[in-house]
Amino acid sequence: MDLLTLLDEAVTALEQPLGQCDIDEGWTDELRREIQEEISVNRSVLRRHGLVMVPYLRPRLDEWMDHEAVGPGRLQRLVLNVQRSLEDARGKA
Secondary structure, three states: OOHHHHHHHHHHHHHOOOOHHHHHOOOOHHHHHHHHHHHHHHHHHHHHHOHHHHHHOOOOHHHHHHHOOOOOOHHHHHHHHHHHHHHHHHHHO
């Protein structure tokens, strides 16, 4: 899957209201919005300036979720996949 498509899917998923399972995993609306915004900004940078900007993106979404005590689940997997994909693209740039 292409990086921008993955970012699009993540933003779309994070725009949706939290389900009870998400809340049980430690997600709050504020955290969901903040991470969605961070991914959205990264997506915008890549759309405007191209993949040449990947080395300048340094997402630390895993640390953020750890700090907020988010447990394993659907949204955590999605966000970690975004971070891993950005790191892989940075390694290839």
